[in-house]
Amino acid sequence: MTLERNVARLFRLNDENWMKHANPWSVWTRYSVLPLIVLAFWSRVWIGWWCLIPGIASLLWLFLNPVFFPKPRSTRNWASKAVLGERVYLNRDRVDIPGIHKTPLYAILNAISSVGMGIAIWAVVTYSVWGAVLGVALAYLGKSWYLDRMVWLYEMMKSEHSEYRGWDY
Template sequence: MADPASADSSTVDQRSLHARLEDTFWRRHSNPWSAGTRFAVTPVLMYAIYHRKWRLLAAAVTFTVVNPVLFREPKNTDNWFSEVVLAEEAWLAEGKGTTDLGYPNVLNLLNGGFGALALASAIRRKPVGTVVGTAGIIVFKTWWVEAIRRRTGVSER
């Protein structure tokens, strides 16, 4: 029979590791190059799908996945890109979620709708839908992160 005390200590260690990894994720993702290039990758993803450039799509997806830890922790977070990442971290830590019908989270629902439009249009090679959908993704993501930046007070630190 396992010792309950040792089970508790391993759970604490795992949570501690999880907390450290999460902290590292957010600190590194607050690098303005990380946040900025995440915005730029959306059109690349849609371009790759639209033009059936599968290696480019694989590279863009890989970049999206590793991006938050690819860059070093910034020396200074006194810039818009860093602030919106720190605001997102604070927003999620407060348990406010990202999608519901209340403002500002409704903006992410709209973002998702535009994402569906962009993806479906890119697959069907419909240029107007692809461009409108991609622009909508960027507009509503930008609007959402700016709204939570203001609501969390990150810009006032």
């Protein structure tokens, strides 16, 4: 079982919910989560323990977002293809992916994103504005590049596998 499959289970991503998450609104609004979390916990300077309310709300949005929106009217857009590519990549232990996608690049991009998250957390603790900006930027750089590679993977695999082709509408 892949790590990604375990993460998908945590976010309740079954067949129906994967398609909901493929809604571009889900993808683009999910980009709002990290800055909201940083701002929420940074606000402890101004509002004290009340910062937990926007902080917890942001974390809840992180978990509810993938299933909040309806299925998209079309999956022929970058955001939907990125999510569907993630689903293809998650399924690589059952359906083989092309050799060009069996690369450490995906782990490197996830590591860049994770380092960015770590820097953002450190920045919130130490009130470093530049650390927060750098951390969020690194997290988004890694994640966006990773998602772009997932679009490429999906585009390659949909022509080779009937189930994946059925996601294209």
